[in-house]
Amino acid sequence: MIGVAQGGVRIGLDVGGTKIAGIALGDDGSRLGSIRRRTGWGDAAVLEGAVAAATELIDQLGAPVQSIRSIGIGIPGLIDTATGLVLHAVNLGVASLPLAAGVQAALGVPCFVENDVKAAALGAASLRQDTEPMAYLNLGTGVAAGLIIGGRIWRGARGTAGEVGHLSVDPQGRVCGCGQRGCIETLCGGGALARAWGRGGELPVRDILDAADAGDETAVGLRDDLFRGTAAAVRALVLSADVETVVIGGGLTALAPRIEPGIRAWLRRDAAESPFLQSLRLDERIELLPADSPVAAIGAALLSSALAEIDPFEKEMPVHG
Amino acid sequence: MIGVAQGGVRIGLDVGGTKIAGIALGDDGSRLGSIRRRTGWGDAAVLEGAVAAATELIDQLGAPVQSIRSIGIGIPGLIDTATGLVLHAVNLGVASLPLAAGVQAALGVPCFVENDVKAAALGAASLRQDTEPMAYLNLGTGVAAGLIIGGRIWRGARGTAGEVGHLSVDPQGRVCGCGQRGCIETLCGGGALARAWGRGGELPVRDILDAADAGDETAVGLRDDLFRGTAAAVRALVLSADVETVVIGGGLTALAPRIEPGIRAWLRRDAAESPFLQSLRLDERIELLPADSPVAAIGAALLSSALAEIDPFEKEMPVHG
Numbered sequence: 001m002i003g004v005a006q007g008g009v010r011i012g013l014d015v016g017g018t019k020i021a022g023i024a025l026g027d028d029g030s031r032l033g034s035i036r037r038r039t040g041w042g043d044a045a046v047l048e049g050a051v052a053a054a055t056e057l058i059d060q061l062g063a064p065v066q067s068i069r070s071i072g073i074g075i076p077g078l079i080d081t082a083t084g085l086v087l088h089a090v091n092l093g094v095a096s097l098p099l100a101a102g103v104q105a106a107l108g109v110p111c112f113v114e115n116d117v118k119a120a121a122l123g124a125a126s127l128r129q130d131t132e133p134m135a136y137l138n139l140g141t142g143v144a145a146g147l148i149i150g151g152r153i154w155r156g157a158r159g160t161a162g163e164v165g166h167l168s169v170d171p172q173g174r175v176c177g178c179g180q181r182g183c184i185e186t187l188c189g190g191g192a193l194a195r196a197w198g199r200g201g202e203l204p205v206r207d208i209l210d211a212a213d214a215g216d217e218t219a220v221g222l223r224d225d226l227f228r229g230t231a232a233a234v235r236a237l238v239l240s241a242d243v244e245t246v247v248i249g250g251g252l253t254a255l256a257p258r259i260e261p262g263i264r265a266w267l268r269r270d271a272a273e274s275p276f277l278q279s280l281r282l283d284e285r286i287e288l289l290p291a292d293s294p295v296a297a298i299g300a301a302l303l304s305s306a307l308a309e310i311d312p313f314e315k316e317m318p319v320h321g
Numbered sequence: 322m323i324g325v326a327q328g329g330v331r332i333g334l335d336v337g338g339t340k341i342a343g344i345a346l347g348d349d350g351s352r353l354g355s356i357r358r359r360t361g362w363g364d365a366a367v368l369e370g371a372v373a374a375a376t377e378l379i380d381q382l383g384a385p386v387q388s389i390r391s392i393g394i395g396i397p398g399l400i401d402t403a404t405g406l407v408l409h410a411v412n413l414g415v416a417s418l419p420l421a422a423g424v425q426a427a428l429g430v431p432c433f434v435e436n437d438v439k440a441a442a443l444g445a446a447s448l449r450q451d452t453e454p455m456a457y458l459n460l461g462t463g464v465a466a467g468l469i470i471g472g473r474i475w476r477g478a479r480g481t482a483g484e485v486g487h488l489s490v491d492p493q494g495r496v497c498g499c500g501q502r503g504c505i506e507t508l509c510g511g512g513a514l515a516r517a518w519g520r521g522g523e524l525p526v527r528d529i530l531d532a533a534d535a536g537d538e539t540a541v542g543l544r545d546d547l548f549r550g551t552a553a554a555v556r557a558l559v560l561s562a563d564v565e566t567v568v569i570g571g572g573l574t575a576l577a578p579r580i581e582p583g584i585r586a587w588l589r590r591d592a593a594e595s596p597f598l599q600s601l602r603l604d605e606r607i608e609l610l611p612a613d614s615p616v617a618a619i620g621a622a623l624l625s626s627a628l629a630e631i632d633p634f635e636k637e638m639p640v641h642g
Contacts, residue, residue, distance in 0.1 A: 133478050147562075149470075156563020157454050158601070163560045166597060168553070169490055179595030232489070239484045240561035241468075242477020274500030276487060280479070 008069030009061065011054050011109075012123075012301025014116060014294065015039060015046065015075040017091040017141075022053045023297040024061055029126075033060045034294070042093040046075075046086075047102040054107060071103055071111045072303035074119030074296040078159070084113040091141075112303035116296050117162070118153045121146025122306055123299025124247045124289065132244035135162065135237040136295070139252035141191040142177075143184055143233060147241055152306055154241075164236040165189065169229075184236070187229025190252055193222055209258050226252075226259065227266040234267065234282055249289040256288045263288075329390030330382065332375050332430075333444075333622025335437060335615065336360060336367065336396040338412040338462075343374045344618040345382055350447075354381045355615070363414040367396075367407075368423040375428060392424055392432045393624035395440030395617040399480070405434040412462075433624035437617050438483070439474045442467025443627055444620025445568045445610065453565035456483065456558040457616070460573035462512040463498075464505055464554060468562055473627055475562075485557040486510065490550075505557070508550025511573055514543055530579050547573075547580065548587040555588065555603055570610040577609040584609075 007027045014021040020039050024032040035056045040049045054071050077089030084100020103111040114122075121136035125148040128134065137145045143165030147154040154161050165185035166178050173182025174196060186192045194204035197218070201207045205226070211219035234246045252259065264283040271277035289295060328348045335342040337360060345354040356377045361370045375392050398410030405421020424432040435443075442457035446469040449455065458466045464486030468475040475482050486506035487499050494503025495517060507513045515525035518539070522528045526547070532540035555567045573580065585604040592598035610616060620627075 149475075154470075154562075156559075157565035158563060160560060160601065161563035163563075167488075167490075167557055167560050168591075169488075169492075171491055172493070176595075178597040180591070180598065236488055236557060236561055238477075239481060239488050240557055241475075242479060242482035242484075244478035270489075270501070274497075276499040277501065280481065 008067050009063060010069050010301040010304060011057055011071045012119075012297040012299065012303075013050055013053050013071065013073045014119070014296035014300060015050060015073060015092070016116070016296075017076070020049055020053045021294055021297045022057050023294055023301055024057050025298070025301045033057055034297075035060065039092065043095070043097045046089075046092050046094055046097060047099060047106075050099065050103055051106045054103065054109075065107060065109065068107075068109045070301075070304035071107065071109050072119070072300035073099060073103070073111065073113045074116035074300040074303075075099065075113060076116050079113055079115045081112070081114055081155075084111060086113060110304065112300075114153070114300065114303050114306075115146075115159075117144045118146040118155070119299035119303065120249060120296035121148050121162075121247075121299065122153055122302055123295035123297070124148075124249065124293075125151065126298060126302055127295065128245075128247075130244075133241065134245045134247060135241065135243040137164075137230070137233055137237065137246050137248045138250035139188060139190070139230065139248060140250035141189060143189045143229070145233065145237055145246075147237075147243065149241075161241075162237075164233050167232075167236055169232045184229050184233050187225040188227075188233065188252075189229075193226060196222055196225075205252055206255060209255060223262065224266075227262040228270075230259075230263045231266040231270055231282075234263075234286055235270070235277075238280060238282060238285065245285050245287060247287045247289060249293060249295055253289050253293070254291040256291060260288045329388050330384060331390050331622040331625060332378055332392045333440075333618040333620065333624075334371055334374050334392065334394045335440070335617035335621060336371060336394060336413070337437070337617075338397070341370055341374045342615055342618045343378050344615055344622055345378050346619070346622045354378055355618075356381065360413065364416070364418045367410075367413050367415055367418060368420060368427075371420065371424055372427045375424065375430075386428060386430065389428075389430045391622075391625035392428065392430050393440070393621035394420060394424070394432065394434045395437035395621040395624075396420065396434060397437050400434055400436045402433070402435055402476075405432060407434060431625065433621075435474070435621065435624050435627075436467075436480075438465045439467040439476070440620035440624065441570060441617035442469050442483075442568075442620065443474055443623055444616035444618070445469075445570065446472065447619060447623055448616065449566075449568075451565075454562065455566045455568060456562065456564040458485075458551070458554055458558065458567050458569045459571035460509060460511070460551065460569060461571035462510060464510045464550070466554065466558055466567075468558075468564065470562075482562075483558075485554050488553075488557055490553045505550050505554050508546040509548075509554065509573075510550075514547060517543055517546075526573055527576060530576060544583065545587075548583040549591075551580075551584045552587040552591055552603075555584075555607055556591070556598075559601060559603060559606065566606050566608060568608045568610060570614060570616055574610050574614070575612040577612060581609045 100111040145162035170182030176183035212223040267283040421432040466483035491503035497504035533544040588604040
């Protein structure tokens with residue numbers, strides 16, 4: 001059984017609002033298989049979908065279930081990582097789901113659950129060759145970041161580390177879904193941009209970029225918002241936690257080649273009058289992931305190591321003596 | 322010599338723009354002595370002042386210099402903590418001063434140097450009874466924070482962790498000394514408030530509060546800026562690094578009883594429309610230090626432990642296998 005505990009295939013599932021992406025990693029990190037399937041709605045369907053996705057991967061490998069070391073799941077919402085309980089995953093119709101327990105009961109394999117952005121941060125970190133502190137900034141319907149410090153997810157005191165999407169950067173800005181005004185998410189979140197655009201469509205941010213290219217003034221303004229909001233998020237992450245690199249991922253990176261130059265240009269523009277900001281070289285410290293990079297699934301597969309120690313840092317005080 | 326290495330008196334110096342505050346701590350953290358003296362201007366005078374302050378403390382104790390375990394110094398500017406080199410301490414007329422080497426050569430006692438805000442953060446953490454992640458937010462002429470994670474100073478990748486004073490929160494705001502517009506420091510930094518007030522005086526922020534109490538509209542606006550800027554700094558620290566507590570110190574805390582209720586009220590007001598912000602209970606997560614709390618000197622005295630390990634976290638990646 002030592003082989004099962006220390007090695008073996010690790011499965012990672014990225015459970016999103018519309019699809020589940022699954023990946024199987026070998027001992028050496030090689031990708032042994034991958035699947036995609038639609039996500040169901042509600043507690044039972046989400047649990048069933050996760051079990052089915054893992055089963056499909058195991059079948060694809062042709063491996064006995066006993067050879068599977070762990071199943072990790074990244075999912076939106078508030079997660080109690082100690083118990084694998086998922087709370088308030090509103091896009092999935094989940095109010096309170098003991099997901100780890102359910103998967104473990106169904107398949108007999110240890111299961112770990114983490115917030116999807118934090119899992120993606122871990123996955124993005126694992127793809128890098130350095131161990132510097134980094135942030136993963138997710139530009140999707142909403143905007144949030146995950147921090148990796150010392151190779152581990154930094155959750156903070158109450159799990160809100162990386163929630164820079166809800167920092168207000170403009171008292172005159174648009175009202176955010178969170179109730180504040182001028183949040184970073186109102187500028188560069190796909191949902192907020194679609195609402196501000198207001199013309200429907202399957203891919204409103206792409207439509208905004210197309211219309212901006214064609215000279216539409218509203219679209220140019222919203223494109224600028226996307227760039228300046230992302231720049232503000234990068235600044236917030238560096239000037240607070242001082243990560244070396246901000247890796248940008250999420251749904252909007254489907255448009256990466258069209259938005260990357262603008263984000264860098266905005267970072268340089270904001271720094272133009274500030275020697276202090278210039279010295280930080282923020283435009284050189286961002287990286288955009290390619291579209292559909294499976295970082296959340298990879299990070300989920302790595303959770304079995306990452307969550308082995310829930311509290312990543314020694315709580316030792318250098319006081320008195 | 323083991324006794325000297327592991328125990329003994331630790332001296333901490335807080336070298337500020339106008340004065341040096343010194344403290345001597347015993348093995349058990351008890352305060353054995355303290356001094357104050359004026360700070361000199363320029364490399365030679367700053368070094369001489371630090372040596373004189375330490376000597377005065379040692380004389381006060383009546384102890385042989387061999388019983389002094391370490392001298393720690395908190396000082397403004399960019400610090401290379403590995404070598405104890407001080408760069409760009411503009412308020413002290415220091416461009417580049419090898420302060421640790423100079424003090425060590427003069428007194429024969431190991432010397433450690435740290436940025437004053439980071440030293441104060443360590444001192445503030447040592448006075449607390451918990452080991453939760455915390456930030457020390459310094460409201461002085463400028464605005465900056467120090468982060469304590471796992472009982473240690475978190476510097477970040479390039480030493481800019483905690484520089485929330487230079488996050489812009491208003492594109493229409495006042496121009497900051499750093500060149501940006503609408504930085505948090507333009508709202509709640511003593512220097513920026515004094516410039517915006519523009520009426521001179523020894524204690525301009527006190528004058529602003531007095532005038533606001535008397536109904537002066539400009540003063541009411543600046544008092545609101547002080548509150549909302551501080552609230553923005555607290556939010557930035559919690560929504561990025563998610564510290565449990567923000568301890569507020571610095572020169573403006575001389576006015577603590579007059580500003581604490583306003584800061585709390587502003588945090589509640591900003592959260593009024595946002596269930597998300599309300600759930601963070603930020604107004605319950607701040608603490609104002611009493612005026613002249615010697616946290617920077619205490620933290621400086623503790624540097625010999627804190628800097629023993631320059632890199633506080635194990636750089637271990639939970640990847641592949």
